[in-house]
Amino acid sequence: MFRIGIIGGGLTGLTAAYRLVKKGFPVVVFEEDSEPGGLASSFDLRTSSLERFYHHIFTSDLHLLDLCRELGLEDLMGWYEPKNAIYTDNHLYPFTSPMDLLRFSPISFISRIRTGLLTLTSRFIKDYKHLESQTARDWLIRKAGRDSYHKVWEPLLVSKFDRDADLVSATWIWNKFKLRGASRAKNISREMLGYMKGGFARLVDRLVKEISEAGGIIRTNCRISGIRRLEDSRLALDGFPEGAFGRVLFTGSPQQLAALDSPLPAKYRESLAALKAKGNICMVLELDRSLSPYYWITVAQQDIPFVLVIEHTNLVGLDGYGSHVVYLSRYADHQDDIFMKNDRDIESIFLDGLSRIFPGFSREWVKRTRLSRVFYAQPVITRHYSRLLPTLKTPMDSLYFASMAQIYPEDRGMNYAVRLGLAAADEIMKEL
Ligand SMILES: Cc1cc2nc3c(=O)[nH]c(=O)nc-3n(C[C@H](O)[C@H](O)[C@H](O)COP(=O)(O)OP(=O)(O)OC[C@H]3O[C@@H](n4cnc5c(N)ncnc54)[C@H](O)[C@@H]3O)c2cc1C
Known part of the structure; x- marks a missing residue:
């Protein structure tokens, strides 16, 4: 049977590997870091472990929750009610409940009402196509008012997207409202966030264990610098001289794929490199x-x-x-x-x-x-992003691509890494 190479041991790569080994395919995962997990990797802290970058999940993260159930980890998921605040005008304002918004004095009362209505109604928008052509800036100003935009949303967009803040699509901010609005208990004033007891390292470790026990191989400290096609049409990976692969899945960033030494067409590389x-x-x-x-x-x-x-x-x-x-x-x-x-x-x-x-x-x-x-x-999710979305199949035969840049209209997140990893594995199996 064809051996499958997976470049990147983050959640997308590990989930794809897990699905493929469970279906009987021989898999090798290559991770350039010393530990698997990618952005969701952790370090030890006393008797627990902690993510290098903060992580929680939402009640709507069903792909991740299904995977946890399949791995027998569902009982580790704890649900907590967060208390939130906004710091502006050198002052800390509580920002958890609708009442907090109504009391949020840095913006006018009418803007508070409009902001509340916007966040509430966003979750009922199903067809986002009309948002694709608008920037977050224009949409927020029109819907929530200018002072709400300048006091709350503009500083946030700038601090997240820096000089590209004005390019961000309304789809991105709509989806944020929708996600946070959906992660609630029945009483709408209570948001619930999930965290795995012992840290999400438990999920990464379990995936690694399952992959290894099913015969998959995970090579850490192993950077793949190029992909070449052999005469027998299999793919060889620079950085791993031991054998060739029938299919390869790349799960790093678009820029990293564009920079790989490979026969990918120049135009395709340029389109990847242009994704911000x-x-x-x-x-x-x-x-x-x-x-x-x-x-x-x-x-x-x-x-x-x-x-x-x-x-x-x-x-x-x-x-x-x-x-x-x-x-x-x-x-x-x-x-x-x-x-x-x-x-x-x-x-x-x-x-x-x-x-x-x-x-x-x-x-x-x-x-x-x-x-x-x-x-x-x-x-950076810019306007008309659906036109820029890279597909799972690349123009190079037998090479697949699955990265955060393909999460749309939702935004990056572990839940979508799991969804993408499963979709990539299914696509590869479909072809085989
Ligand atoms: C600050 C921050 C906070 C976040 N908070 C949350 C949160 O609260 N909740 C949530 O659900 N999600 C959160 N996320 C997002 C979540 O971590 C990601 O969506 C998810 O982990 C992405 O997984 P991935 O496998 O697609 O990518 P990555 O984790 O980036 O994995 C890709 C892997 O590929 C490896 N790689 C790349 N090129 C090569 C190569 N040539 N050879 C070998 N290896 C290579 C990289 O080292 C990396 O490990 C957060 C992310 C960040 C940055």
Whole structure:
């Protein structure tokens, strides 16, 4: 039977490998990092493990929940009610319930009502095609009002998409409203978020175990730098001299696929390279005390060097961590100066920003920090994105492509990585 090579050991690659080995196909997964998991990978923290980048799921993440059920992990999923806030005008405003929105004084009362209506009604929009031609900016201004846009949404779009903020499609923000609106208990004022007890490392570890036990191979610290076609029409991978593959699935970023040494046509590579994305820098702080009662603080003020303060232990409790765990997250262009700085400088910039939000904060509260950075963290969903979506099959025979850039109209997320991994495996099996 054909051997299948999967480049990338993130959730998309691992899910595809899991599906394929369970159907009896020999699979080898190649991951350039030292650990599998990709963006959802973790590190050990006391008796638990913690994601390098903050992660939770929504009640509507059914593909992920189905996979957890199949793997016998469903009992590990805990559901929690988050407390949210917005930081703007040098002030922290609670932002969890509809009442919080009604009391949100930085914008006019009429804008509060319009913003509430927009977020509520977004979930009933089924056909998003008319949103594809509009920018998030124009749509938000028209629907929620100019002051709501400038006070809340513009700083958010800029801090997530940097210089591409004005290019972001209305589809992207509509989908965010829809997702958060759907992740609720029956009472509409209560949002529920899911987190796996012990961390999502349990899911990654289980997938790795299942793949290995079914005869699949996972090669970490193994970077594939090129793909060549052999005379017998199989594919050889540069970076893995031991044999060839009948089919190959690439699950890294479009830019990484475009940069691979391969016979992919120039025009296709150009279309991949043109897809925009943002990087992310995430700092984990272990603190000896809590910063606030909030899980999720959105920083809608551009003079603060990060966009999110996420106090993980305010959602899931302190059990297993031994500290109050806080993430500070910043998105930036790959060319941004912040990516040139060393960890120590970034830490200093971030801690200064934290002191601005919490004037009582002292660096003595910090027990440990850990910084993670990644260039491909968030695809930029521009107008008419459906026309740009790469397909699972590439123009090179036997080479398939499945990455976050293909998640649409939803936005990236573990749930969609699982959906995509399964779809890619099915596509490969269909061909075989
Ligand atoms: C800051 C942040 C917060 C997030 N928060 C959430 C959240 O709360 N909830 C949620 O559901 N999702 C969240 N996500 C998104 C989620 O992590 C991703 O959607 C998902 O993990 C993507 O999986 P993937 O396998 O498609 O991609 P990746 O995880 O990027 O995996 C691709 C892998 O391919 C490897 N690779 C690339 N090129 C090569 C090569 N040439 N050779 C070998 N290996 C290669 C890479 O090293 C990488 O490990 C977040 C992401 C970020 C960045």
